[in-house]
Amino acid sequence: xxKIELSFILVFVCFISLPILGFRPNxxxxxxxxxxxxxxxxxxxxxxxxxxxxxxxxxxxxxxxGGRSHFIKLSNFLEKGLLHKxxxxxxxxxxxxxxxxxxxxxxxxxxxxxxxxxxxxPYQQEAFKNRVSEVTQWCDSNGIKYLFVIGPNKHNx
Numbered sequence: 689x690x691k692i693e694l695s696f697i698l699v700f701v702c703f704i705s706l707p708i709l710g711f712r713p714n715x716x717x718x719x720x721x722x723x724x725x726x727x728x729x730x731x732x733x734x735x736x737x738x739x740x741x742x743x744x745x746x747x748x749x750x751x752x753x754g755g756r757s758h759f760i761k762l763s764n765f766l767e768k769g770l771l772h773k774x775x776x777x778x779x780x781x782x783x784x785x786x787x788x789x790x791x792x793x794x795x796x797x798x799x800x801x802x803x804x805x806x807x808x809x810p811y812q813q814e815a816f817k818n819r820v821s822e823v824t825q826w827c828d829s830n831g832i833k834y835l836f837v838i839g840p841n842k843h844n845x
Contacts, residue, residue, distance in 0.1 A: 706754060707754045708753070708754065709754060710754015711753055712752050726744065726747040726751045727748070728748055729744035789802055796841070801841060824836070
């Protein structure tokens with residue numbers, strides 16, 4: 689029984705040591721995430737005590753520990769594959785065939801746009817058409833060149 693407990697402890701210690709063994713302090717860019725990694729923090733900045741030293745250290749360790757990309761992939765697999773969480777990012781929703789769609793609520797009703805649930809009613813379309821026609825006629829009668837353009841939503845571009 690002691691051999692099983694000892695072997696379990698040994699395997700556990702080896703497993704939790706892997707991120708430390710794979711630590712990459714000299715990397716400055718993540719090719720997979722296409723971003724710069726946190727630089728090594730210093731306790732002093734410009735001769736003064738660095739008030740953000742501990743939070744900077746946390747960011748640095750999170751960016752540089754070994755196997756980070758593998759753990760992220762494992763986490764995504766567990767959430768999406770096993771737990772079937774369809775919306776594991778608050779700014780994207782998964783559609784058909786693995787496509788993701790941008791749905792940041794700050795930018796308006798993007799999901800409703802995709803689903804075409806927020807179209808104008810016929811009377812609203814008619815009122816809009818009449819207003820554009822009135823503005824166009826007024827501009828023509830006053831010698832003003834008028835160009836009516838509908839800009840796309842930024843998630844469509």
